[in-house]
Amino acid sequence: MKKIYCGNLGINNIKEKVVLYGWIANKRKFKNQIFVDLRDSTGLIQLVFHDISDPLLTKESCIKVEGKVQKRLEPNLELSTGEIEILVEKYEILNSAKQIPFEINKMTSANEDLRLEYRFLDLRQEKMLNNLKFRHKLLLAIRNYFDKHNFIEVETPILSKSTPEGARDYLVPTRRIGKFFALPQSPQLYKQLLMASGIEKYFQIARVFRDEDLRKDRQPEFTQLDIEMSFAGMEEIFSICENMWKEVLKPFGYNIKTPFPRMNYFDSLHNYGNDKPDTRYGYLIKDLTNDLKPFYPDGSFIKAIFFDREIFENESIIKEIFSKNNGQNLEIISPKNSQSIDKNKLNTIQTLINKQEIKNPTIILSIAKKEEDALKSLGAIRVLLNELYHLADPNQLNFLWIVNWPMFEYDEETKTYQAAHHPFTQIEESTFKYLETKEYEKVRAKSYDSVLNGFELASGSIRIFDPNIQKKVFETLNISEKEQQDKFGFFLKAFDYGLPPHNGIAFGIERILMILTNSTSIRDVIAFPKNAKGIDLLSNSPSIVTKEQLNEYGLNLKEKE
Ligand code: ASP
Numbered sequence: 001m002k003k004i005y006c007g008n009l010g011i012n013n014i015k016e017k018v019v020l021y022g023w024i025a026n027k028r029k030f031k032n033q034i035f036v037d038l039r040d041s042t043g044l045i046q047l048v049f050h051d052i053s054d055p056l057l058t059k060e061s062c063i064k065v066e067g068k069v070q071k072r073l074e075p076n077l078e079l080s081t082g083e084i085e086i087l088v089e090k091y092e093i094l095n096s097a098k099q100i101p102f103e104i105n106k107m108t109s110a111n112e113d114l115r116l117e118y119r120f121l122d123l124r125q126e127k128m129l130n131n132l133k134f135r136h137k138l139l140l141a142i143r144n145y146f147d148k149h150n151f152i153e154v155e156t157p158i159l160s161k162s163t164p165e166g167a168r169d170y171l172v173p174t175r176r177i178g179k180f181f182a183l184p185q186s187p188q189l190y191k192q193l194l195m196a197s198g199i200e201k202y203f204q205i206a207r208v209f210r211d212e213d214l215r216k217d218r219q220p221e222f223t224q225l226d227i228e229m230s231f232a233g234m235e236e237i238f239s240i241c242e243n244m245w246k247e248v249l250k251p252f253g254y255n256i257k258t259p260f261p262r263m264n265y266f267d268s269l270h271n272y273g274n275d276k277p278d279t280r281y282g283y284l285i286k287d288l289t290n291d292l293k294p295f296y297p298d299g300s301f302i303k304a305i306f307f308d309r310e311i312f313e314n315e316s317i318i319k320e321i322f323s324k325n326n327g328q329n330l331e332i333i334s335p336k337n338s339q340s341i342d343k344n345k346l347n348t349i350q351t352l353i354n355k356q357e358i359k360n361p362t363i364i365l366s367i368a369k370k371e372e373d374a375l376k377s378l379g380a381i382r383v384l385l386n387e388l389y390h391l392a393d394p395n396q397l398n399f400l401w402i403v404n405w406p407m408f409e410y411d412e413e414t415k416t417y418q419a420a421h422h423p424f425t426q427i428e429e430s431t432f433k434y435l436e437t438k439e440y441e442k443v444r445a446k447s448y449d450s451v452l453n454g455f456e457l458a459s460g461s462i463r464i465f466d467p468n469i470q471k472k473v474f475e476t477l478n479i480s481e482k483e484q485q486d487k488f489g490f491f492l493k494a495f496d497y498g499l500p501p502h503n504g505i506a507f508g509i510e511r512i513l514m515i516l517t518n519s520t521s522i523r524d525v526i527a528f529p530k531n532a533k534g535i536d537l538l539s540n541s542p543s544i545v546t547k548e549q550l551n552e553y554g555l556n557l558k559e560k561e
Pocket of ligand 1: 165185186187188227459460461504505506
C-alpha cells in the first residue's frame with residue numbers, strides 16, 4: 001500500500017489502495033457515515049468512514065488512514081481533489097486534539113494574541129502555510145540570482161558590537177562582568193570590512209535586531225537582504241537590484257518593469273508629504289501658500305489636497321491622524337460647509353478649484369508654521385484616504401528609487417545634527433562646501449531608498465572610503481575621537497589599509513513579503529513573530545531569569561519604580 005500526500009491524489013488514483021497521514025480539518029455526520037476533510041501540507045481530501053462513532057476523532061486530531069480511492073458522487077470543484085474521496089478501511093488516531101481555541105482558516109475572526117499563543121495551530125491555516133512556502137521560494141530565488149552573478153553569501157556575527165543604524169540596541173550581558181555584546185541592527189560594518197577583505201560582491205539573508213517602537217510593519221527581529229559591492233557605483237547597484245526583482249518575481253506571475261523611476265527626496269516630500277510615496281494613486285499635495293496668504297497673515301505654509309468625495313463621515317479619524325503627525329491647523333472645505341466660510345476666501349478658493357481637474361472637490365488644508373509639519377501631516381492624511389477609500393490598485397507594484405537625500409538631520413531634542421542614513425555615507429561632492437560654511441541642511445548624501453507601494457523597502461548608500469572625509473563627517477556629528485575609536489575603531493582601521501570604494505543596500509524581506517502576500521501585518525509572514533508589544537506569546541518571553549543567572553553576569557535588578 002503506498003503512502004501518498006492528500007493534495008497529490010487525483011482521478012488517476014481511482015481504485016488504488018493508499019495510506020494517508022494528516023489532520024482532521026472538518027467533520028460532518030450523515031446517517032451512518034462520517035465525512036472528514038483530511039489536511040496535510042499539500043492540501044485536502046475527503047475521507048468517508050462507515051459505521052463508526054469514535055469520540056477521539058476530533059477536529060485537528062492527527063490520524064493515519066488506509067483506504068481505497070473512489071469517485072465522489074457529488075464532486076466539489078473548488079477543491080483540486082474534489083472529484084475523489086477515500087473510503088476508509090482502517091484508521092489510527094496518532095494524537096487526538098482537545099477542543100481547539102479558534103477555528104482554523106478563519107483568521108480574520110480569531111484574536112491575534114490567541115493565534116500567536118497557539119502559533120502551531122495558526123500555522124495550519126492555508127494562508128499561513130502558503131506565506132511560509134512563498135517566503136522559502138522567494139529567498140531561494142534571491143540566493144540563486146546572486147549566486148549566478150558571482151556574489152557570495154557570508155554570515156556575519158550575531159554577537160557583536162553596536163552598529164550605526166541609530167535605533168536602540170538589544171544588549172547581551174556576558175560573564176566578563178560589565179561587558180556586553182550588542183545584537184546587530186544590520187551587518188553594516190562587517191559588510192564594509194568584507195569589501196576591505198577583497199570579497200567585492202557580498203550578500204546575506206541576515207537576521208537583524210532593533211529595539212524600537214513597533215508598528216504594523218516592524219518587528220524587533222527581522223530579515224534583511226543585505227548587499228555590498230566594491231568598484232560599483234549607484235547605477236550598477238540599481239540595475240542589480242532592479243533585475244533581481246524582475247527575475248525572482250517572474251515565476252510568481254509578476255511582470256516588473258525596469259528601470260524603476262527615480263524621485264528626488266524633496267519632490268517626494270513636497271508632493272506626497274513623506275519619503276516613501278505610494279505612486280499608485282493621485283491626490284498630490286498642492287502648495288497654496290501664495291494664493292491664500294492674505295487669509296493667514298501669520299506667515300504660515302498652506303498645503304492642500306483636492307479630494308473628489310465628501311469625507312465628513314471620517315472626520316474624527318482624519319483629525320486624529322493629522323495631529324499625531326504634527327499637524328497644526330486642519331480645515332476641510334467642501335460644497336457642504338462652504339456657506340460658513342468667509343466670502344473672499346471662498347472666492348479665491350473657487351478660482352483655485354476651477355484650475356483643478358476635480359469638480360466640486362473637498363479641499364483638505366494643512367496650515368503650519370513649519371513647512372515640513374504642513375506637508376507631513378497632509379501626507380499622513382493622503383495615506384489614510386487610501387486606507388479608507390481604497391484608492392490604489394492592489395494588484396499594481398510601483399517600485400521607485402528616492403535619491404538626493406539630505407546628509408544630516410537636526411535633532412530638536414538634543415540640538416545636534418545626526419546622520420540621516422548613517423555616518424559612513426558619502427557626501428555629494430558639489431555640496432562639500434556647505435560643511436565649511438556650516439550650512440549642514442544643504443549637504444546632500446549619496447544615499448538611496450527603494451520604495452514599493454508606500455513602504456520603504458530598502459535603503460543604502462555609496463560609502464566613504466577617504467579617511468579625511470570620514471573625519472569631517474564625525475566632526476560634524478560631534479563624535480569625539482575617543483567615541484569613534486570605542487564604537488567603530490575595528491572598522492576605521494581598514495581606512496589605513498587599502499579600503500576600496502564600495503556601496504550597498506539592504507532590503508527588508510518581510511516588508512516585500514507582506515505586500516506580495518496581501519498580508520495586513522508583517523507578523524503574517526514570520527513563522528514565530530512577537531506580538532505588537534514585542535512579546536513572544538508562544539514561549540512567553542522575554543521572561544524572568546534566576547538570581548543565580550544574574551549573579552553570573554554580575555547584574556542586579558533595580559526595584560520596580
Ligand atoms: N545598513 C543599512 C540599513 O540597514 C543599509 C545599507 O546602508 O546598506 O538601513
